[in-house]
Structure formats: C-alpha cells, structure tokens
Amino acid sequence: MADLFFYGTLCHVPLLELVLGRSADRLDLRPARLEGHGVYWAQGEAFPTIRAEDGSVAVGLVALGLGEEDVARLMFYEGGFNYDLAPFEVTLGDGSRMVARMFQPREGRWPVGSPWDLAAWENTWAPVNLRAAAEIMAWYGRLSPEQMAVRFGPIQRRASSQVLATGRAADPDHDPTRDVVVAEHRRAYLNFFAVDEMDLQYRRHDGRMSDVLNRAALMVGEASVVLPYDPRLDAVLLVEQFRAPVFMVGDPNPWVWEPVAGLVDAGETPEQCAHREAMEEAGVKLSALHPAGKVYSSTGSSSEFLNLYIGMCDLSHVPSGGGGLVSEGEDLRSRLFGFDELIAGVDAEQFRDMPLVTTALWLARHRERLRGSASGA
The missing domain is CATH 3.10.490.10 (Gamma-glutamyl cyclotransferase-like)
Structure with missing residues (x-):
C-alpha cells in the first residue's frame, strides 16, 4: 500500500x-x-x-x-x-x-x-482538464506514459474545443440528454488527431428512436481561419502547402492554396489564434478581424469547428519566401491574389479548400463596405 x-x-x-x-x-x-x-x-x-x-x-x-x-x-x-x-x-x-x-x-x-492558486485553476481550467484526463485515461494500458506525454498538447486542444462546444446555443426542438442514447463509446485512435467511435441511437423526426448505429468521428479541435485582405491593394494573401490527406486519397495535386489557418490552443481565443497564425504562416500583422462565420467543416465525419475571419492588413510589404513552423512539418509559400483573380478562381473551381471558398464569397458580399471603411480611416 x-x-x-x-x-x-x-x-x-x-x-x-x-x-x-x-x-x-x-x-x-x-x-x-x-x-x-x-x-x-x-x-x-x-x-x-x-x-x-x-x-x-x-x-x-x-x-x-x-x-x-x-x-x-x-x-x-x-x-x-x-x-x-x-x-x-x-x-x-x-x-x-x-x-x-x-x-x-x-x-x-x-x-x-x-x-x-487552486481555486483560479478550478474556475478556468478544471473543465478542460477533466475532459483531457478522460481521453488520457482511456488509453491506460495501451500507450506508455512517454507516448501519452507527446500527445498531451493535441489532447488539451481537443478538450478545450469540447468545453467550448458545450457552451453553444441549444436546439429548442431536441434534447441530446433525452434524444440520444450512447450504448458504447470507444477511443479507437490517438495521435495528433483522434478517432472516437460510438454505438448510439437518436430520436427520429417521427418520434421513434433509431436502430443502434455505429458511427465514428475524427476528433480535431477548434480552428481559426483568416483570409488576409488589403483593401487598398484590393488583394488577398493565400498560402500553398502540401496536404497529406489530399495525397492519400490519390489526388494528383496535393499542394493546395488556402487562407491562413491553425488550431486554437487551450487557453487561447480564436481571435488570438488568428493573429498568431497570420504572423507564423505569412509574416503578416493584422490590424482588424471581421468574423465571417462559425461552422463545422464536415458534420458527417469530423468534430472540427472553424472560426472564419477576414483579416485587414497591409500587404504592400509581405515577406518573401516561405513560412510556417518547421517543428510542425510546415513548408508554405505565399502569394498575393487580386480580388478579381480570387473570384475568377472560385468561379472556375480552381480552389479546392472549402474555408477559402467560404471566406472569398463572404468577402465578395462585404468588400465595398470594407474598402469604404478603409478609405475613410
């Protein structure tokens, strides 16, 4: 003992x-x-x-x-x-x-x-740590402490995103505590991302419970996506990088043009993440953020929740060369696209990144207002 x-x-x-x-x-x-x-x-x-x-x-x-x-x-x-x-x-x-x-x-x-200060930790961090600990201990006996330690950061990010998810507006027509029954919850995979699997039932629109269904989800976390926009140049900055999932599916062009994006760290706000990623990936300092949506990226397969922004900035002196963090395996190059070129690329289905298309269309709807505000500043 x-x-x-x-x-x-x-x-x-x-x-x-x-x-x-x-x-x-x-x-x-x-x-x-x-x-x-x-x-x-x-x-x-x-x-x-x-x-x-x-x-x-x-x-x-x-x-x-x-x-x-x-x-x-x-x-x-x-x-x-x-x-x-x-x-x-x-x-x-x-x-x-x-x-x-x-x-x-x-x-x-x-x-x-x-x-x-234990009380301060309990007020701020306890809900996140409890969710993180649940994921960690689900792997007891399957991974070593050292293997778990290197996964701690992503686990904390996922736990933080789960806490944020519980605070979103409830559906007045459905109550998950009554209308969803979980028979079994399995942690199937754990690395930078995780895969959770459940056997569950949900209440159908006719009021009956569904059969027990087996479903899995890629557990990602919360991310910020920011499209840097210079209203005076009327241009945006995009970054291009190799995307392994695009390669894995067999696409012959796995280098993808995207906005700046990154996962929100535990204890960080989505806005702070947007500013941090703009500097890390493109060397750009944002002067203002305009929210362009809060959405799940793929509700049928992933828990990833995206905070979309247009980031106002000066792109007249964008650093040349690549960007990203070598420690995270990133190798990015950046390029300016004029607004007309951007929208032409969207119309021609040249761009394959959903957050890029979404933020470009939001910019198209609000561009004149943003340009007017900038010219009057």
Whole structure:
C-alpha cells in the first residue's frame, strides 16, 4: 500500500477520481501540508510545479492506502512529464506527521511563474482538464506514459474545443440528454488527431428512436481561419502547402492554396489564434478581424469547428519566401491574389479548400463596405 501527497491539480477531487477510476468515497483523503516547499504555476502552463523553499508551505491532500493499480494509473497520468516519486515528511490536519510520496518535478524542468492558486485553476481550467484526463485515461494500458506525454498538447486542444462546444446555443426542438442514447463509446485512435467511435441511437423526426448505429468521428479541435485582405491593394494573401490527406486519397495535386489557418490552443481565443497564425504562416500583422462565420467543416465525419475571419492588413510589404513552423512539418509559400483573380478562381473551381471558398464569397458580399471603411480611416 502507498501514501501519496498531492499539491496541485490532483487536489481537485473529481480529477483524482477520474484518474484513479473510482469514487472518492472509496478513498482515504486527508488535508496535509509540506513545509519548506513553495507551489507555483509552471511558467506558461496550466498546472503547478513545486520547489524547495525555506519558509514556504505547500498545502494539499494525502491519499492513504493506495494500491498498486492506483499508483500505476497515477504514474501513467503523470509519468511522462519527468516527475519522480520521492518520499517527504508531511503534516496532517491533526498535527501528526507521516512520510508520503510525492510527484516531484526534476530540477529545472518547469520554470516557475506566480504563486499557485487552486481555486483560479478550478474556475478556468478544471473543465478542460477533466475532459483531457478522460481521453488520457482511456488509453491506460495501451500507450506508455512517454507516448501519452507527446500527445498531451493535441489532447488539451481537443478538450478545450469540447468545453467550448458545450457552451453553444441549444436546439429548442431536441434534447441530446433525452434524444440520444450512447450504448458504447470507444477511443479507437490517438495521435495528433483522434478517432472516437460510438454505438448510439437518436430520436427520429417521427418520434421513434433509431436502430443502434455505429458511427465514428475524427476528433480535431477548434480552428481559426483568416483570409488576409488589403483593401487598398484590393488583394488577398493565400498560402500553398502540401496536404497529406489530399495525397492519400490519390489526388494528383496535393499542394493546395488556402487562407491562413491553425488550431486554437487551450487557453487561447480564436481571435488570438488568428493573429498568431497570420504572423507564423505569412509574416503578416493584422490590424482588424471581421468574423465571417462559425461552422463545422464536415458534420458527417469530423468534430472540427472553424472560426472564419477576414483579416485587414497591409500587404504592400509581405515577406518573401516561405513560412510556417518547421517543428510542425510546415513548408508554405505565399502569394498575393487580386480580388478579381480570387473570384475568377472560385468561379472556375480552381480552389479546392472549402474555408477559402467560404471566406472569398463572404468577402465578395462585404468588400465595398470594407474598402469604404478603409478609405475613410
């Protein structure tokens, strides 16, 4: 049996329950503190780190009498992030002392930020982390902690997009809690993207429940798409890049012209993502964003949700050469298209990227207004 001290996100009992796979009423949890240690936000991250520090006290929980399976599940959840289980003497709420093990980050692994605030984390990050943990723990026993660690970023992005999805307007004519029944939910594939599979029933328009259907979805996340537009030049900037899915289907031309686009990181707004991607992919600084739609890219196969924008900018001095992040395998080239050339390309079915066609048509409807606003500035 093992006794473990938690000082960070695992002090949030619903998260601890999810990781351990059992209810808190079957756990012996007690308030505890570790003297001589301070807890801080890991710089730029949504979790804490701990360090030895005279005069500081780390406040947390001790879980008593954990079994081998409990520790193995915790090691899977935490083990890929360079944590070591080390013994420390902690003080319980009644003043008694005991030795408990703690997940201790290796020295220098996480630079510290401001003092850790569990309540602030719960208000901002707990819903995202709970969804991320559900996906992570579904792969317990199938992947190693190290394999899971390299997938953590995409998992967080997907979890964030799921939280955002639950906040969208409900359908007054349908109630998913009543009108959809899930018989089984399987996590079929996990890498940069994921594939989820369900056996489910839904309520038909005649009021009857459907047969049990097997359906799968590519779980992507939320993305921002921005078409950079210079109203004075009356031109847009497009980027061209190799797209593996287009190649995989057998298309002889897998290099595709597109607007600037990228996945929204957890904790980032779609607007922030649009500005970031415009700089990363094209070296363009946007002066304003005009929303051009919020849509699912392919409701029959993918969970991807697109935030579409027209990005106002000055394209008179666009950096030459390619763009994108080498670390993400991107190799982009950019080119200016005059508005007439853009629309002619849409009409001739030259462009094959749906967000490009959508934002181009939105621009066609609002171009005169945008040009007028720019000339009056």
